[in-house]
Amino acid sequence: MAGAAAAAALLLVLGVLLGTHWGSSRDVPAAGSVDAGFALDMQAHHRQAVEMSTLVLDRTDDEAVRTLARDIQLTQQQQTGQMYAWLEQWGLGQGRTEPVMAWMADAGEHAGHEMGMDMADVPEGRLGSVADMPGMATVEQMDALRGADGELAERVFLQLMATHHVAGVEMAEVAAERAEDPDVRHLAQAMAQGQEAEIAVLEDLLAERGGPVAEL
Amino acid sequence: MAHSNPTSRAERTARAAELRERQRRRERRQRALVVGVTAGVVVALVAAVTGVLVLTREERAAERAALEAPVDGVQTFEDLGRDHTTGSVEYAETPPVGGDHSPAWWNCGVYAEPVVDENAVHSLEHGAVWITYDPALPAEQVDQLAAAAAPYDYTLLSPYEGLPSPVVLSAWGVQLPLQDAADERVAPFLAQYVQGDQTPEPGAACTGGVS
Numbered sequence: 321m322a323g324a325a326a327a328a329a330l331l332l333v334l335g336v337l338l339g340t341h342w343g344s345s346r347d348v349p350a351a352g353s354v355d356a357g358f359a360l361d362m363q364a365h366h367r368q369a370v371e372m373s374t375l376v377l378d379r380t381d382d383e384a385v386r387t388l389a390r391d392i393q394l395t396q397q398q399q400t401g402q403m404y405a406w407l408e409q410w411g412l413g414q415g416r417t418e419p420v421m422a423w424m425a426d427a428g429e430h431a432g433h434e435m436g437m438d439m440a441d442v443p444e445g446r447l448g449s450v451a452d453m454p455g456m457a458t459v460e461q462m463d464a465l466r467g468a469d470g471e472l473a474e475r476v477f478l479q480l481m482a483t484h485h486v487a488g489v490e491m492a493e494v495a496a497e498r499a500e501d502p503d504v505r506h507l508a509q510a511m512a513q514g515q516e517a518e519i520a521v522l523e524d525l526l527a528e529r530g531g532p533v534a535e536l
Numbered sequence: 537m538a539h540s541n542p543t544s545r546a547e548r549t550a551r552a553a554e555l556r557e558r559q560r561r562r563e564r565r566q567r568a569l570v571v572g573v574t575a576g577v578v579v580a581l582v583a584a585v586t587g588v589l590v591l592t593r594e595e596r597a598a599e600r601a602a603l604e605a606p607v608d609g610v611q612t613f614e615d616l617g618r619d620h621t622t623g624s625v626e627y628a629e630t631p632p633v634g635g636d637h638s639p640a641w642w643n644c645g646v647y648a649e650p651v652v653d654e655n656a657v658h659s660l661e662h663g664a665v666w667i668t669y670d671p672a673l674p675a676e677q678v679d680q681l682a683a684a685a686a687p688y689d690y691t692l693l694s695p696y697e698g699l700p701s702p703v704v705l706s707a708w709g710v711q712l713p714l715q716d717a718a719d720e721r722v723a724p725f726l727a728q729y730v731q732g733d734q735t736p737e738p739g740a741a742c743t744g745g746v747s
Binding site for chain 2: 352414419449
């Protein structure tokens with residue numbers, strides 16, 4: 321009797337799981353998956369890194385900084401294209417049906433607030449804000465980069481990009497661990513490793529140029 | 537010495553058997569009770585968890601469906617020019633939804649002052665949604681529009697003189713005039729047209745231009 325009840329309960333649970341996780345989706349990641357959230361949010365995160373790199377390239381002749389900026393700019397622009405294409409292939413497009421960073425909401429210490437989310441002055445809507453993603457430079461910080469030149473521009477860039485990369489690595493690590501699609505896990509892992517290595521370079525170059533800008 | 541009394545022995549045996557039987561029945565009842573209650577609790581728990589799962593899933597699905605459903609009132613425009621020009625352009629729509637435009641796109645973001653049509657049209661070509669509002673729109677509604685735009689980095693928000701309605705949402709080749717920023721169609725329009733299928737140049741940037 322207990323066996324029969326347990327078997328019935330098990331069947332019920334299996335049925336629900338099949339219904340929620342299999343029956344509703346195709347064989348590609350669905351809206352609300354870690355894969356889809358990562359592909360959308362990391363694109364926006366990357367696009368700001370590309371923007372910062374583009375800005376510093378126009379503001380310094382320093383070959384070491386320019387080479388690093390070009391590396392980040394070209395790598396992240398290409399990776400953005402990969403993530404864009406995944407979403408198109410999965411039939412999801414680039415629109416939002418889930419809040420920004422929701423795919424990391426239950427990732428424990430990785431979650432946004434523990435990462436020191438930078439609350440912008442934009443009012444919070446139901447779907448959140450890309451400006452509030454961890455590691456994103458604020459409007460004021462981007463303006464500081466736009467308004468700087470030469471070594472000051474290099475320092476602002478190196479400092480903002482180091483912060484940006486630290487958060488980028490945490491996001492990529494969660495996706496590398498939790499995404500269902502092996503291609504997503506693979507690229508996320510590569511991002512985590514690549515950006516981790518770049519953080520050391522960013523910090524070295526920053527130290528050689530007088531360290532962080534206090535008023536930033 | 538034992539007085540062997542066949543009657544009383546038979547009685548005792550029968551009584552013992554009856555006691556054993558009663559004991560057995562009691563145990564069976566208890567076992568049945570324990571099994572029954574346990575099974576009941578398990579089934580109730582499973583039912584509760586199932587209910588929550590199904591409800592949450594249905595709520596999420598309903599929210600998602602609302603964002604993905606076709607948006608009422610969207611006007612579409614075809615045969616839009618795509619040439620670059622440094623001159624000013626006469627656009628048929630207010631604000632423009634496409635056509636010839638400046639070589640430089642206007643950087644996506646939130647602007648308190650009007651932006652330049654010829655640059656903004658180039659941003660539409662790159663997949664931006666341009667949210668325009670009458671300069672007289674109450675600040676609270678402007679905030680609502682900013683909150684609606686915040687989940688995206690491919691939006692332009694700016695005041696616009698002479699709009700046909702207090703709020704107008706535009707993407708390349710599509711437009712939605714609205715009376716109020718709280719209109720429920722704002723979020724679905726953004727979800728469907730920010731870097732949507734109508735974008736002539738998917739993947740092109742909305743930073744690194746002018747502002």
